[in-house]
Amino acid sequence: MEFLKELFSFMRARKKYWLAPIIVVMVMFGGLIVFSQGSAVAPFIYTIF
Numbered sequence: 258m259e260f261l262k263e264l265f266s267f268m269r270a271r272k273k274y275w276l277a278p279i280i281v282v283m284v285m286f287g288g289l290i291v292f293s294q295g296s297a298v299a300p301f302i303y304t305i306f
Contacts, residue, residue: 268276293303 264280268274
């Protein structure tokens with residue numbers, strides 16, 4: 258949790274607000290990969306890429 262606090266304080270202090278969408282997309286892709294490892298949705302997700 259400390260890492261996230263430091264990351265957001267860095268973004269606020271340096272006015273790097275453009276990093277937020279990149280981080281959100283990376284977290285979503287990570288969650289999608291973890292979710293699709295053992296599910297029936299995996300073949301459909303692989304066709305997207």
